[in-house]
Amino acid sequence: MPDNNWFKKRVNDTYLKKAHKENYRSRAAYKLKEIVEKYDLFKNVHRVLDAGAAPGSWTQVAVEELSGKSAKIVAVDLIPMESIEGAIIIQGDIRDNKIQAEITSAAGGLFEVIISDMAPNTSGVHHADSGNSIELVATLLKLSPFWLKPGGSFAAKVFEGPEYKDLQTIAKSMFEFVKSFKPKASLSSSREIYLVCKNFVQTKNK
Numbered sequence: 001m002p003d004n005n006w007f008k009k010r011v012n013d014t015y016l017k018k019a020h021k022e023n024y025r026s027r028a029a030y031k032l033k034e035i036v037e038k039y040d041l042f043k044n045v046h047r048v049l050d051a052g053a054a055p056g057s058w059t060q061v062a063v064e065e066l067s068g069k070s071a072k073i074v075a076v077d078l079i080p081m082e083s084i085e086g087a088i089i090i091q092g093d094i095r096d097n098k099i100q101a102e103i104t105s106a107a108g109g110l111f112e113v114i115i116s117d118m119a120p121n122t123s124g125v126h127h128a129d130s131g132n133s134i135e136l137v138a139t140l141l142k143l144s145p146f147w148l149k150p151g152g153s154f155a156a157k158v159f160e161g162p163e164y165k166d167l168q169t170i171a172k173s174m175f176e177f178v179k180s181f182k183p184k185a186s187l188s189s190s191r192e193i194y195l196v197c198k199n200f201v202q203t204k205n206k
Contacts, residue, residue, distance in 0.1 A: 013027065015027040015185050018030065024060055024061075025056045025057040025060065027057075027185060028057045028058060028117050028185075029060060030183070030185035031185045031194070032057075032058045032061045033061055033185075034181075034183040034185060035155050035181060035183065035194060036061070038181065039179075039181075039196050041113060041115075041155060044112070045065075045066060045069075045112040046066065046070065046071050047071070047072045047073075047074075047110065047111040048066065048071070048072075048111060048112070049107070049111045049114045049147060050073065050075040050076070050087075050115050051094050051114065051116040051118055051140055052077055052078075052094075052116050052117060053075035053076060053077045053089070053118075054077035054078075054079050054080075054081040055082075056084050058115055058117050059075040059084050059087050060084060062087070062115070063084060063085070063086040066086075072088070072107060072108060072109075073087040074087070074088045074107055074111075075088070076090045076091075076092065076103060078091070079091070088106045090103060094139075094140065094143070100143070100146070103147065104146070104147065107147065110147060110149035111152060112148075112152045113152060114144060114147065114155075114156075115154075115155050116136075116137065116156040116157065117156075118156075119157065119192075130160060130163070130164070131163055133158050133159035134163045134166075137156045137167060137195065138167055140154075141154070141170055141171060141174065149200070150200055151200060154171075154175065154195075154196075154197040154198075154200070155194055155196045155197070156195050157192050157193075157194055157195075158192065159192055160191050164193075168180075168195070171197050175197035175198060175200055175201065176198070176199035176201055177196075177197060177199050178195070178197050179195075179196045180193050180194070180196075181193070181194045181196050182194070
C-alpha cells in the first residue's frame with residue numbers, strides 16, 4: 001500500500017511546486033542555489049563539471065549562473081539526459097577511462113568548479129547506501145587533480161555515515177576550505193549532506 005503521509009508531503013512540497021513553476025527538472029536545483037549563494041561558488045567561474053547530472057537541474061542552475069560568461073559546462077551521467085542549451089552532455093560512467101577522456105576533451109581546459117548531486121542505487125540499508133555514496137564522492141575527489149584548476153571548488157552530495165570522516169580527511173588534504181552543509185531544500189528525513197570544498201591546492205602527479 002502507498003504511504004499516504006509520504007504522498008501528502010510530496011503534493012505539498014514547496015520546493016517541488018516551485019521547481020515545476022520555474023521549469024527546473026527537480027527540486028534539487030534549490031539545494032545548489034543555496035550552496036552557490038552561501039559559498040559564492042560560481043564567482044569568476046567559466047568552466048563547470050556536473051557529475052551525476054541527470055535529470056539536469058544542477059546543470060540548469062550552472063547554465064543560468066554562468067550566463068554571458070562564454071562558459072563551458074559539461075554534464076555527465078550514466079543514464080540518458082535531455083539536452084540543455086549551454087551545456088555539453090556526456091552519457092557514461094565517470095570511472096570509465098574513455099568517458100574521462102571525453103570530459104577532458106569537451107572541457108578544453110581545467111574546470112574551476114566540480115559539482116555533483118549523484119547518488120548510488122539505494123538498497124534501503126543505510127550503512128550500505130552511505131558507504132556506496134561516500135565511495136562515489138571519494139572517486140570524484142581522486143579524479144579532481146586531473147580536471148580541477150588550482151584554487152578551484154568542489155561540492156558534492158553524500159549520504160552521511162561512519163566513513164564520512166575519512167572522506168573529509170581526503171578533502172582536507174586537497175583543499176584549504178572544507179565544510180559540511182545541509183541546505184534548507186533537503187528533506188528533513190534525508191541523511192544527505194553536502195561536502196563543500198574551496199581553494200584546491202593538490203596538483204596532478206606528473
